[in-house]
Amino acid sequence: MLVPVGYVVATAVEIGWAELAPLIFRPRVGELLVNTVLLLVLGVPATIVLGVGGAWLVERTDLPGRRFFAVLLVAPLAIPAFVSSYGWASAIPSINGLAGGLLVATLAYSPLVYLPALATLRGLDPALEESARSLGQSSWAVFGRVILPQLRLAILGGGLVVALHLLAEYGAFAFIRFDTFTTAIVVAYQSTFAGSSAAALGVVLATLCLVLLVIEAGARGRARYARVGTGSPHPAVPARLGRATPLAIAALVVLGAAATVVPLVNVVRWLAASDPSAFEAMPAAIVQTVLLATGGAVGALLVALPVGWLSARFPGRLSRSLEAPYYVASSLPAIIVALALVTVTLRFVPALYQTAATVMAAYVVIFLPRALVSLRAGIAQVPESLEEAARSLGSAPIVARLRVTAPLLLPAVAAGGALVALGAANELTATLLLAPTGTRTLATQFWSAASAIDYPGAAPYALLLILLSVPAVALMFAQTRGGRAR
Template sequence: MPPVVGAVVAVLVAITLIPLGYVIATTIATGWATASALIFRPRVGELLRNTVALVVITVPVCMILGVGAAWMVERTTVIGHRYWAPILAAPLAVPAFVNSYAWVSVIPSLHGLWSGVLVATLSYFPLVALPVAATLRRLDPGIEESASALGAGPYRVFFRIVVPQLRLPVLGGGLLIGLHLLAEYGAFALLRFDTFTTAIFEQYQSTFNGAAGSMLASVLVLCCLVLLVAEAAARGSARYARVGSGAPRRPDRIRLRWSAVPAALGLVALTVAALGVPLWTIARWLRIGGTGVWRTGTLWPSLTQTLVFGLLGAAVTTALAFPVAWIAVRRPGVFSRIVEGCNYVTSSLPGIVTALALITVTIRYANPLYQTVIVVITAYVLMFLPRALVSLRSGLAQVPVGLEEASAALGRSQASTFVRVTLRLTAPAAAAGAALVFMAIVTELTATLLLAPSGTRTLSTRFWSLTSELDYAAAAPFALAMILLALPMTYLLLRQSQKAAGL
């Protein structure tokens, strides 16, 4: 292992353990008697049922929708298949709490588990659809044609040949969705659906009871560990790298015939629910508010601050994800699993827990850093590094080790090999990861509220402040700005995935 990689990873792991250390230290300070009384109570059981039900239902639904939509767009003659790829990526630009804001505006009585499943599915299914579509473009059609020549029908080819090759993107996307569900606050608060995250926020907001909130956070960490173990077991140890991009042609599309119209209508319905409803709701509130909602003088400063935080946070997070991804792919083992697990567990914690941990550490041990941009960017790294890590891990897995060894045999240094070979081949994956991090930062709420320097007002914090006051018309411009800011990132994700497939 290069010394620089080891040093960076060691420092990153130490910083990553701060929120976990905060939860553990609070638990120890609370004492077993108080901790057990706070954990083993009916309210925690209710929150656990809600959270588990949300994850168990939403993640498989997102996987089915994502794989089905990507397969129809990439492999069938569905009507308008050339135009569906960017449309399916566009819902990533709509924050989950904006989706809740839209659906609650349309149906004020919307609340509970199934409302949470609806909004979460519409917000997060592209996290599976996009990487699956990219993988489908890279698959060698010769394997599927060989199976067809041996007598396998289209459905058997799909389930026996195609689906096993989609394991990494499906599991990676599912893991990200699960982590989102464990950490999401705004969307479920608007829907009045209680999860561990909403309960922790309410606990700190109402009484600042660190012990009760930390006990809830400790249960949330256990839920994350279950997700990590399940994803690692399902991922297995299969290798997916190869030299070249396979057959230099696209596979023949499957003719849908009589089912072409129903398939297109299904995609239209999905798009209307995920994209049409929030855009229509925002347009409606803008019309109701008139020109007055644009004259507040706070939109442009909020947009500027959000853009600075987003670009800086995405660059730092993606750069730090490289050594972690390299260890996970090139040096798999117990150590790499521990490094990955620390990042995933920390990112599953609600933003308010991460923020309170950093506040405690900076006040006690690094007071000059309190309420500075450095602490804000650190929080973004801790919360969103898995977004960049999943993309980079998949990208590095497809870089043959032989190319790096050939570069070293020609006398290139490790740094030169990384820049000339590894970095160039993983650039599409790095760009995709950075885009995902940027979109997460644009819509981040709780950590920014607590950690940002005085006077900072991002788009998400301004939007949340106005919706909390039930001023939906004044909040609409900020929702629109977040979507418009994230849309170019979704296009970048799509283009980079197409470049990776050689299209």
């Protein structure tokens, strides 16, 4: 898991400051830095406003059709960002640059803030809001002074995830000709293989990621958000929108249409125009996608299980120290992970270069937190007393865990594996760099056709990618219902 981090450090040391400095302090890097920073500074707040605003409207107001809008706002997660970019480029061929990148990224990634904000709102004690209203506070004052501070962790966590996605995204921005560090690294890698230019850009990009992690950790603070007791037993009284109701409905409809309807309509439009020959490579792409994604999911579960077990059953400094590198490595963009694995395999194990094993290893590094979070939560929910009871009846420890704990962990294992597999099925950057020659996944087949302006040929793969993503999105949305019963 520390290979990508070690790659960044080793690259900087190996190239040396004398050669690295001219590669970093050049006009091209300055342009990329401005583009990337503007994307973060403008895109992250936009997703926070849309995500938190949407969650508040569907959870804390008398908005008509709240159930429909609750699903509509999470639906964009089922559309990969590069497919959304494909849909918008089909609708507006002139879309490009920072404005285009902000439009596509904000629509695609705002659900990453919406989901944690929605889950937090569902778990808040309505007595806090009632107390504020009883003291004469208006609905807006209650939102700003009571609700918003309680959403701090959800906002910071969701914003960090969005920022890391923006740094790592390749396909969506390359499609609309918006240059970021990730798109430039891929171009440099393709033109000079594993040259010093791509490595220097990778050092800058990894540094940006680590800076974001430090900023988020510092902004999180030490405030406590847990309450003692069960809280108020009744649901919160929804705030009345009054005359603002039509405006709220119109805003949510426009947001939902822009994020889901535009890409879907254009996918279907190009699908109707596609030639039957576009479907010929689909069976092979489906098989290879399933095999690689399943291998990555199994690998992630096997790697995550020991640390998840230690973290849940034996919490302490040692388990936290073992767990931290998993998250640090996975926070790095997929392009850095891919470059690290290319370098390591070529230098130390050439037989693994451009093999399925290397691709699956990349999936494990990139998506490991999805498995770890699910497994850790599942293990924490299994009472140790059940194992103790089995052991008191004569069962050996391993037998007790296999017969008692393992069946109870199956839902968590299935959820973590599904999230990793579906993330791997949609992964593009690392797959393009690491996959063996002739490998065809749904994502790479889509990219091959779309980048060649064969929009009809890309449509079938785009539709399959969306359909594969629906179960994972439904699972994530269902997990937000773990708050207060309504």
